[in-house]
Amino acid sequence: MKPSAFDYHAPGTATDAVALIAGLGDEAKFIAGGQSLMPMLNLRLAVFDHLVDLRKLAELRGIERRGDAVWIGAGTTHSTVGRSTELATAVPLLSRATPLIGHFQIRNRGTLGGSIAHGDGAAEYPAVALALDAEIEALSPRGSRTIPASEFFTGMWTTDLEADELLTGVSFPTWNGRSGFAIEEFARRAGDFALAGAAIAIRLDAASTLDRCAITLFGVAPTPVRVTAVESELLGRTIREIDADEIGRRALDSLDTVSDDLHGPAAYRRRVGATITARAWRRAVDEATAAREGSE
Known part of the structure; x- marks a missing residue:
């Protein structure tokens, strides 16, 4: 399918772009790379009378x-x-x-x-x-x-x-010190959106105590979710006290609801999400630990 007819606009500055979109109202939409918008337009899941192209900016x-x-x-x-x-x-x-x-x-x-x-x-x-x-x-x-x-x-x-x-x-x-980062996800095919994923950043002090931590889950809810309650419980603990599998379970258990659709039921996403989170945690810990070893 092809999108419905629309007028094309290519402003030269960001100021011109926002003035244009404000003047055109609800029937106008910004477009940059178009990798999400164009499929929706082609399938007629979205219809706009005007597209404001940002590629010249x-x-x-x-x-x-x-x-x-x-x-x-x-x-x-x-x-x-x-x-x-x-x-x-x-x-x-x-x-x-x-x-x-x-x-x-x-x-x-x-x-x-x-x-x-x-x-x-x-x-x-x-x-x-x-x-x-x-x-x-x-x-x-x-x-x-x-x-x-x-x-x-x-x-x-x-x-x-x-x-x-x-x-x-x-x-x-930016993060400094003995930091470690990892992002892991599970998708049915390479390039598909994740059914469950985790982005993790940690930082250790000189005694290998966790002094900064971020755990964000994606693919399991309508928005990405930062599990701040789990993060808070981990701060101040030495890295050897923390079990990766337990973190994975607690991270997913902390969610009130998990997406349940034809791509994957909620129970499945919880199991996969816990495993993915544990895997990402181990990788982040390995990197943060290696950062100290490499400096000695």
């Missing part, structure tokens, strides 16, 4: 170190993120998530901002943003604002963005 592309964070423009493609040696060092969890996204054709066209703005609960970048306490920048005719990732994902494919707001960039805080 160079100001939305790029990777910049800004103090204790790395800013990534919303129009930066997945493949650019994956190739960045700076990100591999500064925000390794983001780099490791990138190869899990779809196929190389999708990564060549899809954008970081598009993925986060789409807010799919099974997608990798939203989970990483939540795990790392990223800050999302938005622009509208009223000006700009910053939205913490913890407040950004509000429901299935819905976010805190207003209808006339454009996601312009995302800042990812």
